[in-house]
Amino acid sequence: MKNKSKLSQLLPGRRKFFVTLGWSLLGFAFTGMAWIIGRFLSYSQNDPGLEPVHFGPPEKYPVDTTVTRGKVALFRDQAGFWAVTTICPHLGCKPLFESEGRVFVCPCHGSRFDCEGRLLNGPAEKPMALAMLNLDPHGNLVVYPKKAVPPGHRFKP
Amino acid sequence: MKQKSFIDHIHPARLPEERIRISSSFCLGGAAFFLFIMLCMTGLLLSVYYIPTPDGAIAGLHDLDQVIPFGRLIRSFHFWAGQLMVIAVLLHTVRIVAAGAYLPPRHFNWLIGLVLMVLTLGLDFSGYVLRWDSRSFRAAQVISQLLGQIPLMGPALQKILFGGSQMAEPGLLRFYIFHCLGGPGLSFILIMYHFWRVRKDGRFKKAL
Numbered sequence: 351m352k353n354k355s356k357l358s359q360l361l362p363g364r365r366k367f368f369v370t371l372g373w374s375l376l377g378f379a380f381t382g383m384a385w386i387i388g389r390f391l392s393y394s395q396n397d398p399g400l401e402p403v404h405f406g407p408p409e410k411y412p413v414d415t416t417v418t419r420g421k422v423a424l425f426r427d428q429a430g431f432w433a434v435t436t437i438c439p440h441l442g443c444k445p446l447f448e449s450e451g452r453v454f455v456c457p458c459h460g461s462r463f464d465c466e467g468r469l470l471n472g473p474a475e476k477p478m479a480l481a482m483l484n485l486d487p488h489g490n491l492v493v494y495p496k497k498a499v500p501p502g503h504r505f506k507p
Numbered sequence: 508m509k510q511k512s513f514i515d516h517i518h519p520a521r522l523p524e525e526r527i528r529i530s531s532s533f534c535l536g537g538a539a540f541f542l543f544i545m546l547c548m549t550g551l552l553l554s555v556y557y558i559p560t561p562d563g564a565i566a567g568l569h570d571l572d573q574v575i576p577f578g579r580l581i582r583s584f585h586f587w588a589g590q591l592m593v594i595a596v597l598l599h600t601v602r603i604v605a606a607g608a609y610l611p612p613r614h615f616n617w618l619i620g621l622v623l624m625v626l627t628l629g630l631d632f633s634g635y636v637l638r639w640d641s642r643s644f645r646a647a648q649v650i651s652q653l654l655g656q657i658p659l660m661g662p663a664l665q666k667i668l669f670g671g672s673q674m675a676e677p678g679l680l681r682f683y684i685f686h687c688l689g690g691p692g693l694s695f696i697l698i699m700y701h702f703w704r705v706r707k708d709g710r711f712k713k714a715l
Binding site: 392 | 552570573581
């Protein structure tokens, strides 16, 4: 009888542990599934989420610098600043900048663009857009990817 | 315990131990049903990006494989669940034949099962056609030509299933409707009847 009462004291604890473990694993699995499904359903070609990108004071970037932040790549040469909106015109992937060749290469289908967004080879059929640059009231550099500027554009702060 | 009573009623209150042994069913029907549910869920997700036109099919598959986050994962789940479901259903059929479980009193459920097997094969094939690449297009053409060879009703069947004597865009839409609505819907109704019939015909009372 003594043994039995010990067992009945022990077992509920063990059972509770496994029940808690089971529910938490199930919870993890369902959270993961919900995340995957959410990511899958949130794909959109029309709205890449183009908010202005803040780069801080322009003095931070000497001539010949390259910075990528979000969907924007910022460049500077002797003539001034320019910013490329890194959205591949083919299917909306994000081309990555390769500093050796100074080219953008799209990881999805290998479209290539030069550092001013001009098309080097397809499957994309259009160049990448250049984005408008401006200074905010505090003198910080801001890039507006929604506003395109003509090719060859330079911004002098 | 309300949520438990539903589970309890799938099985009778009492059943002999040897009837619920894994080796007496190998859970093949259950596996097929599990895969069916998985196919419904992944298929629902895929239908968000798939458009049943020749251009839409190719663009949709391309986006799913290359651009959409987890698109290839969900498409692969759908594909492999489909292949496994065909295997599970065929093995289930073989086991029923081997055990003689098609004999009375289960002969009617055997017929329901045969219809479900044909539906499964039809769903597998129609899903293949939806890829609309050159191979699946040829497969659809071959089937439409084969149907056309059936005496008397051949051309009529061709028109009903393919929307004409050739495989083309109307055929793709028909396969899509069968694959997404007709096939799964009819399957679900028959599966529920199949399960109910298992209990009613006494699957758990007598030797298989």
